[in-house]
């Protein structure tokens with residue numbers, strides 16, 4: 001057994017094995033895979049092996065796509081048959097809303113080249129006479145996926161890994177991790193059998209590993225404790241049952257092929273054939289979280305007792321859908337731990353605060369995701385970045401505010417929601433409200449319907465004052481939901497009058513100290529602002545793509561206030577801190593403070609915003625304090641609004657005359673009351689995040705996580721005006737070398753009368769797919785749908801006529817000049 005390795009992968013389930021395989025395939029020698037028991041003895045052995053393509057996320061669809069294609073190649077490489085049955089996957093719809101979901105998904109699938117077909121109820125019946133279809137609206141069919149044997153595919157990957165030089169060590173457990181400043185010393189204990197349990201022996205060794213990956217399945221809480229970090233992955237019970245052979249099915253199979261995997265999402269289950277019978281896998285209500293504080297030694301490749309009562313509803317609905325299954329008995333059952341995270345996506349990427357430590361935890365579709373995770377994580381580790389943006393899977397999307405109780409309850413919710421309609425405007429209810437700014441109660445009393453960003457409650461829109469509790473739930477749709485009209489009114493108010501937006505969730509950092517200026521000059525691509533001024537800028541990855549967007553405010557010669565997206569506080573903090581630590585020796589001491597929770601933010605915007613502020617601003621010369629002369633666009637001033645000291649920043653994400661009012665959080669309700677009283681005189685309207693999202697698209701303002709991410713450079717995002725090519729900065733050479741593979745543009749769309757794009761739709765030029773939308777919405781300025789996205793550079797010119805695929809139809813779109821609303825920034829600079 002080696003004691004010095006380049007990479008130690010901890011955990012021999014499907015995920016860890018794939019990572020070890022792909023690290024070796026990417027060229028790393030000395031890779032070791034460590035497993036405390038036997039390979040596949042975690043969740044992998046009892047998985048049903050389904051490999052569904054269907055996923056609403058672009059990154060995850062790519063991961064699943066890679067797995068499905070990769071698994072098909074394994075037999076040729078290793079000689080081991082992984083038992084891949086390419087039977088296809090039929091998702092049936094009981095309602096039009098479900099068909100809408102499939103159509104929204106289908107256009108995303110097209111952007112990833114995933115094939116699909118539509119089937120009518122009659123076609124379903126014709127192809128699969130055992131399936132009741134008269135009460136269905138239709139179905140989407142994926143011909144290229146199916147199911148696999150989870151243990152066999154893991155063993156095939158293990159063989160492939162060994163062939164590529166990976167050492168696989170079983171019955172050794174990683175028990176302590178120590179970072180020496182250069183590598184990890186991982187203390188490992190030999191595990192022995194004792195009375196059926198697996199227990200640590202006295203035999204230990206220390207493995208010296210340059211990189212460590214944890215893929216510990218149901219053990220993430222133990223891993224988190226050993227690493228001194230938080231990992232919001234906690235398993236939930238998941239069951240499936242296997243029936244005795246169904247005579248009708250046995251008869252059918254004499255002349256016909258196997259049924260595809262059937263998914264009746266409205267009934268919350270999947271069904272597939274198994275030796276003449278059926279496997280039913282429900283995603284039922286009330287499946288409990290398990291192992292919140294760790295897995296007991298006595299739990300090995302074990303299962304929980306079946307809870308048939310919990311899945312009765314789903315069982316009955318299977319009988320309704322496949323009537324022949326009514327008379328067949330149960331043959332087998334599985335109730336095992338399946339790991340979840342609060343949003344259902346796994347946690348893949350660098351661990352918070354640690355060097356060369358990579359997490360691959362929290363997989364609920366781990367058989368489907370293993371191949372792609374191994375591939376893309378190996379790219380991140382070996383090459384520095386993956387070819388797709390892995391941010392939506394990053395372990396740091398949850399901050400230190402996350403607790404065990406939160407993770408457990410949210411994970412139960414994520415499990416239950418697997419088959420609940422995935423409305424893009426969905427806001428899930430569990431564990432809320434949790435992070436509230438002081439004005440929350442006031443906003444709620446005024447009709448705010450909240451969304452949740454990084455745990456913060458943030459108004460999405462303001463609905464009716466007397467709205468029932470279910471208002472927002474009932475307002476959701478794949479088309480224009482009942483909230484849409486409220487957002488239209490709010491967007492109009494900003495364009496025509498004045499609106500007040502709560503932006504408290506913004507991430508805020510202070511960077512200061514003797515090394516701060518040189519550091520930020522290297523860390524970000526735009527020229528640093530002068531004292532009292534602000535700049536929009538980007539921190540790049542090693543590959544020259546966008547890691548973070550910052551509004552930088554220069555408070556002093558060596559003191560800066562950085563504002564970035566609210567969803568990404570821990571993600572941004574980690575990158576900033578690690579980069580500063582790396583550069584302190586070169587540039588001098590750099591202090592980084594995360595001040596997110598110390599500052600509230602209100603954004604006031606609209607032609608009348610200055611009039612509202614003038615009502616309450618205190619200054620020796622109140623008539624001038626907010627004028628262009630004293631307070632020009634893109635500058636910062638400390639002002640006083642009533643008795644509240646405010647760090648006011650003259651920018652507006654809506655593209656109107658406006659200010660961001662950063663204020664001490666403890667004075668928030670005071671400031672709110674002042675603004676509301678002053679605003680009442682000018683018909684100020686409260687505005688939520690949805691209207692703001694539309695308005696920023698009219699100005700072509702890119703959003704992080706949409707247009708901006710680790711798969712495109714700022715040049716590809718078409719932001720040359722924010723890049724100072726005369727200076728050296730991190731990622732510059734890589735950015736220039738990459739060139740422009742595709743380019744960001746804004747489109748106005750002659751679309752449906754009852755729907756707007758969500759920002760995930762395929763873009764066509766004639767019959768050819770040329771790109772995809774990354775944002776979408778409605779433009780009040782132009783009275784039609786709007787979107788932003790990426791197309792091939794030759795087409796990214798104003799006037800190009802494109803087509804957007806929405807709801808299975810093509811809609812005309814035209815690329816417009818950036819910032820179609822107020823292209824010369826006249827209204828934003830208005831004096832007064």
Ligand SMILES: Cc1cc2nc3c(=O)[nH]c(=O)nc-3n(C[C@H](O)[C@H](O)[C@H](O)COP(=O)(O)OP(=O)(O)OC[C@H]3O[C@@H](n4cnc5c(N)ncnc54)[C@H](O)[C@@H]3O)c2cc1C
Nearest residue numbers: 011013015036042043044048049050174217365366367368
């Ligand atoms: C009933 C059921 C049905 C399922 N069906 C499907 C399906 O159809 N399709 C699908 O995609 N997914 C399915 N899943 C989910 C799937 O099983 C998991 O997502 C997947 O197995 C996770 O793989 P993993 O490698 O992350 O974890 P695991 O398979 O649990 O492997 C983790 C390994 O790490 C080892 N380990 C932990 N700590 C240490 C340590 N300190 N040192 C050394 N080793 C350690 C463990 O012993 C274990 O072997 C199902 C799950 C259940 C419960």
